[in-house]
Amino acid sequence: MKNILSCILIILFISCKKNNTGGECNITAFPQHHGKPIKGATVYVKFGAQDLPADPTNNYNLKITALPDEDHANIKSLRYGKYYLYSVGFDSSIMLPVMGGISLNIKWAERKKAIDLNIPVTE
């Protein structure tokens, strides 16, 4: 009986895991300044957050930098849950660094999906 209870608890614990990697949801993040793609930007991901964390370029769980000629960053294998994505890049048309953040809530029904997400940034 104890073993069955333990198994149920373990299964519940595993199935309740969220706000982390190890899942099947893939995010393609597109940093954009007024709709213009920002190539080679870096995306910082904070797990379990819905607000911009303090010092977001140091206080993060995951950091992905797009290739210099790529307008997106691939964030792979997320579980369902709450995330905050903060992007830093450079807009060569105005010769200024640009940055911005957005919260992301991956619902249980979306846990195996591929999601495209625009990250609006500003100078």
Added chain:
Amino acid sequence: MKRCACLIISFLYLRNLSGQELFPLNEPASNVPKNAIGLRLFNQSYGEGKTIRGLDALRVMYGVLPRLTIMATASMSNHHGSDFPANLATHTHNGTQTVYSTGGYVVGIPYPYRFNGISFYAKYRFVSVDGQNKHFRMAAYGGYSYLNVAHDEAEPNLLDDTKGYGGGLITTYLKNKFAVSLTSGVIIPQNHKGSIPDPAGTGPVPTEVKYGRAVEYNLSFGYLVFPRKYENYNQTNWSLYLEFMGKTYEKAKITQFGFKDIPVSTPLLQQGNYIDVCPGIQAIIRSNLRIDLSVKFPMINKSYAHFYPVYSIAIQRYFFTKK
């Protein structure tokens, strides 16, 4: 027989909680009797340009204890859209300079009716000094609102605009046909996260509004004009009211892109204070069915959360359960 008993109970209740302290817009320190259920349906409306703004709400009240009343109010209105208006905040580029600002205020944007959410309220009477045809009562109240409304003004309002909580004190004095009540309290609103379209017409920009905290101070006067003398519980009670609704609130804070604080330039989002004056009339039919009418005008400054005059109508009835 059962109907007669209900009438007698409600009559005794209204004699205890006299009609002239059943203010149309403010709660008195007195309570709903134990195990009684009250239903209140009310509407508030005003014109904003060519648009009529309306709020419809249903309130359920219950007397848990002789001294404790709880309420829940569900409301719907066409005050706001599903997201912030496009002109709430914007920015322009001038060379390498970027100028952020709150946008101009557009009057009368038509919105469909939306369900705002539910607000909860509890009131506990802790002082009761009762005498012949007079009483002095004090109560503490607290409330919490679970709303999802893209409110775009600094002033918080737990009924239909902002999620959050609040509390305060109510002091009511009644003598003969006259009643006066002071309600003072605070509102601590919670932020609302939404988005507005990018100024260049591209995708939404994440936007968060932190509303100002507020202090409320409402003073209500009531006078029973009819009947001059109680003869039976079928007499309709007519009361006149004059209520002063005051509020002082802090400036709102708008944050975009998660980190950029937008300078607030519109008075809608600035700190403010005002006192409205609200004359009203009330009929209580057969000691239970209550109908309130009142109108709100600005007296000192004005609220930017609504236009004037604000017309309010309410109908309320108690159901007395046997326990």
